[in-house]
Amino acid sequence: MEELDVEPALTLVPGVAPGRGRLHFQWGPGEMLVCEAAFPGAGHGEKGPGCPYIHVLRKDQDIHLHTLRKLFNESHGIFVGLQRSDEELSGKSKKAQLVGVSKNYRSVIRACMEDMHQMAISTRDPALHNQYSTQVSILSAMELIWNLCEILFVEVAPAGHLLLHLLDWVRLHVCDVDNMVREVLSSENPSKHELFWNVVDIFVLQGRMEDARHLLSKEATANPTSKGMCKILDDLMKKMPVLGLGNTQTLTEMELKWQHWHEECQRYLQDGTFASNPHMESICKILLGDENAILEKKELMTTWYHFLVTHLLYSHPAVKPVELRFYAQSSLDQFLGGENSPEPLDTILMAAFEFEIHQVIKECSIALSNWWFVAHLTDLLDHCKLLQSHNLYFGSNMREFLLLEYASGLFSHHSLWQLGVDYFDHCSEYGRVYLELHIERIPLTTEQKALKVLRICEQRQMHEQVRSICKIMAMKALRNNRLGSALSWSIRAKDAAFATLISDRFLKDYCERGSFSDLDLIDNLGPSMLLSDRLTFLGKYREFHRLYGEKRFSEAAKLLLMLMTAHIAPCSFWMTLLTDALPLLEQKEVIFSAEQTYELMRCLEDLTAGKLDNQKLQDDDIETTKVEMLRLAFARNLARAIVKEGTLEGS
């Protein structure tokens, strides 16, 4: 059973007097709201100014730092690449690939560090400078931890190689030395420089024998009395057995050689060869792995893990991974010397040396302010098959849990949310539903953004979300009187009711203004016309107008009639349609056949019969005139049609 290891973090919100209010809370889709409130019953009747402030809180503030934008963007690319390429390789090549991925992540962190460092030194605002500098040190710590995890968990360096990797690790991360080195080397008489021996010590502590020997030779030339000692020390350094990465000798062979070399160093020390030169004597002791001698150089090493690696180099170069924990713990204890307690970074590194991966992730989660680091590291370690699956309530394992948290945070950002989509895609258990819940909350500020969101939903067959978004856009367009846009959105949403509503608006506009808007859209409806009856009518009605415009009168006539007889046209529109028939009836040529004319007359009768029942007392003068005009026109046409049809061709 897990207990919370730390007290829940307390966030204080600036308030006015404590008052009699309670703290009210609401979730927003991204941010959270907090305000002083009162409840019905309490506070009612008591007049007085309440606190009119509402505070908006944000949980994943780091997501919104523009300085980290590059980190999020580039790591996203690496993450997606890793998910996709996983299945192909196995064995050694797989490991090489994973190490490559790990190095990529680290180089992204370093690039970000570099950028931030530049910003820190170029800004004149002290607050900003502090902020950037803090960010740089956090990133630096992250890279340090990641690098160690890479060596221990991804590379899984065996004994021998392990120490070499650790040496590299230490050399890379203790960078203060470079300045000192440069200073000494560039001076006229390096061996007379006050920091000369410091630099030699550092080289030795970091196992940089070539560099150490180079400096020793300078001392030898400058100081003839110590030439003899320098020669011997130089010799020892040269002969130190090192397991090179390209070396063919086995570990056992190397260990044997190392033992002999160690004994040789011992002899020289005991003979008092270096007794007259305390610097060189101390170096010899270091070579022998004397803890106290190494510890004396505490200030140069600066960290306990440097001490650990140096000590291992000179006492147990063939250290096995499983042995690391004991040496690490003792190094930490000795270095701190009981005065100070370990910092969070120390705890994390210690957990890594102990190969407690879960502990590493847990400590990092607590110490860091955002999920980026743990989410990506855990994903990588999961690909190395290192995490046993611990079932969690949300997210079936730790990897998914962390990725869900990280990606959820991305969704509160107006553009980074797009990265979040890919992360959710690769969470097999809850990724999809989290995506559904989050993607609905993205403000559809522009048509392009809405289309982008739609495309994402369509690609993933999220039909509910597609429908919902289209309906929202249709409603928005309608409110802004953009009927054409509203119609195309409601067609896309397959929303028949809305399409009917909008078609009615179009028809109403036509009746009022005598023309259609958005002709392009209506002309090209195609099969989507069938979405709603009203829409079908709209499309066909427009087609009628087009046919008329193209002077294809008999087709137009047929269509017009069909609209009524097939009941595609709503009754309310029949009058308009019949009136539309008038110009066709007035043509020189007979367009409506007798049969058709009978139909027309019947329609009119149906229409007026219905009307008579309801509007006996409301006979509009215009309406009656219209009806009379129509009857006359029909009658005339009927006459002409009968005659025409009765006449034989040619006669």
Next chain:
Amino acid sequence: MVSVINTVDTSHEDMIHDAQMDYYGTRLATCSSDRSVKIFDVRNGGQILIADLRGHEGPVWQVAWAHPMYGNILASCSYDRKVIIWKEENGTWEKTYEYTGHDSSVNSVCWAPHDYGLILACGSSDGAISLLSYTGDGQWEVKKISNAHTIGCNAVSWAPAVVPGSLIEQPSGQKPNYIKRFASGGCDNLVKIWKEEDGQWKEEQKLEAHSDWVRDVAWAPSIGLPTSTMASCSQDGRVFIWTCDDASGNSWSPKLLHKFNDVVWHVSWSITANILAVSGGDNKVTLWKESVDGLWVCISDVNKGQGAVSAITEGQQNEQ
């Protein structure tokens, strides 16, 4: 890391009772004892007053935003026994409907999942719950559940829409067969679950666990699991998490989240239902998450303090 990014000065002249972000987090609606409902545009850390809505004759207790597919619609309920529905039309906010069918203060309003249409549930101190459904053309149909809770109803919360059985996309125009449910909490110390059957609302469950007035209920959003989850809080200082394992909704079991030292007023779920926020007495809001073994642990405290903001790194709970 939790930090304050914006402070909106609502200029309300009396105590604020509720504040709600709209669906996208771009607008903020607030209501107060000064009888007004205000709407602010809060994009990009700003605060622009969009509307100051007057119409209530008493303190306004709650506001609720409808789903954006219905337009910009806000509901408010008040001590004056009225429920008012406001709508933005042509850039201005106006009252679009007013319901006066309750005999006493209306304490809580909650919009149903958008899949059901535009439906508002209202809980009142007269013990009744009314359901207002928009039927088109500015018309609203009212269904009332009288005596839902003796003495009064304090909170209503809808269950998320879940289509029973079929996952096949419905042909356009056809409404899937949803089973509509919502929960209510009342002064009879009970949490009740209501289900619609044949157009009528029936009491489906009566959940007893609290020893004093239930102040708030919140049904958790669905993340695709067959279980349903709900939170309730009460004057007795307790917060319970209710879970129902089977789809038919028959067996609910409560788990005590925590017993606070003071009245707990409000519970709410984050949008992915993984965090529950509890605003209790002693001016604190606590955030809770469920751990692997089913225990609920507190992951964060938000406290009202004086002076400078000091946001401490949030203790991220990392379950193993």
